[in-house]
Amino acid sequence: MSGMWTVKVVGLGVVALSLSVELLGWLLHRLRPKRTRTEVLFFPSEMACLEHIFAPSSPQSCCCPLPHGVETSFTRLVRCILSASSSLDVCVFAFSNMDLCKAVLTLQCRGVTIRVLCDKDYAAILGSQIGVLRRAGICARCDVGSVYMHHKFAVVDNRLLITGSLNWTMTAVQSNKENVIVTEDPNLVGPFLKEFQRLWLHSDPAQYFHLSDPKPADKPTTPSTDKP
Numbered sequence: 001m002s003g004m005w006t007v008k009v010v011g012l013g014v015v016a017l018s019l020s021v022e023l024l025g026w027l028l029h030r031l032r033p034k035r036t037r038t039e040v041l042f043f044p045s046e047m048a049c050l051e052h053i054f055a056p057s058s059p060q061s062c063c064c065p066l067p068h069g070v071e072t073s074f075t076r077l078v079r080c081i082l083s084a085s086s087s088l089d090v091c092v093f094a095f096s097n098m099d100l101c102k103a104v105l106t107l108q109c110r111g112v113t114i115r116v117l118c119d120k121d122y123a124a125i126l127g128s129q130i131g132v133l134r135r136a137g138i139c140a141r142c143d144v145g146s147v148y149m150h151h152k153f154a155v156v157d158n159r160l161l162i163t164g165s166l167n168w169t170m171t172a173v174q175s176n177k178e179n180v181i182v183t184e185d186p187n188l189v190g191p192f193l194k195e196f197q198r199l200w201l202h203s204d205p206a207q208y209f210h211l212s213d214p215k216p217a218d219k220p221t222t223p224s225t226d227k228p
Contacts, residue, residue, distance in 0.1 A: 036183065036184050036185050037160075037182070037183065038182070039076070039182040039183075040179065040181055040182075041073040041077055041182065042178070043073055043172065043173055043174075043180070044174050044176060044178070045072045045074035045077075045174065046070065047066055047067070047072075048066055048067045048071075048074070049064050049068045052068065053075060053078055053079060053082065054082075054102065054103075074099075076182075078099065081103045082106060082107065083156060083160070084112050084156045084157055086113065086157050087114070087157055088104065088114045088155070088156055088157075089117075089154060089193070089200075090116045090168075091116075091152075091195075092116075092118055093119050093149060093151065093167055094118070094122040094167045095128060095129050095167075095168040095169070096127040096128050096168070097169050097173060100129075101132055101133065105138075108136060114133075114139070115140075116138060116139070116141070117142075117149070117200060117203060118141075118142055118149065130142075141200065141203040141204070141205065142203065143203050151195075151199075152165060153192055155189065155193055158189070158193060159184055160189070161182070161185075161189045161192050162180060163180070163192065164180035166178040166179070
């Protein structure tokens with residue numbers, strides 16, 4: 001009889017130990033800090049077809065001469081932009097890359113809220129995509145400061161920061177030595193969100209139209225016709 005009790009006690013002890021180990025593992029997993037996404041991209045980038053990124057479910061295969069199914073710095077950048085599900089804030093000095101423009105237009109078709117801020121001088125250069133975005137209904141503002149708006153960053157869904165030396169131009173992507181950092185570190189994302197919002201409000205054209213509205217002229221005094 002005592003032997004049976006001993007077996008039961010030992011069995012319960014083994015079960016309790018097993019549960020304790022599982023609970024400890026669960027707690028360690030919960031308490032372990034999550035790994036923050038960080039990725040570094042270098043340019044110039046090899047050229048590759050992007051159709052499988054823009055239309056992954058398309059049954060038709062692309063027949064262009066560019067390499068297919070190749071991961072490059074540029075394809076990873078485009079994937080980061082297209083990962084937006086709710087919002088995309090873009091703040092770049094120059095925006096003339098048509099593939100990046102296509103990515104932004106694709107997001108608009110998905111219902112993503114998009115804001116674009118660029119330098120006022122470079123918004124009107126030949127090849128700029130700012131007019132294309134505006135004609136598509138995307139809100140794009142030009143910085144009104146007296147110096148260049150030389151930022152090159154974007155924030156995806158208020159959580160993913162894309163920043164570095166890369167202008168959103170074909171030359172920067174294909175020819176220049178550039179760098180881009182992609183991170184979800186909130187200590188870095190937060191200040192960029194704050195800076196974008198500051199510049200966005202500062203570049204609101206409504207306040208400048210209001211300030212430049214001419215004051216109504218004083219009405220001329222009509223001489224009295226009453227005789228004394």
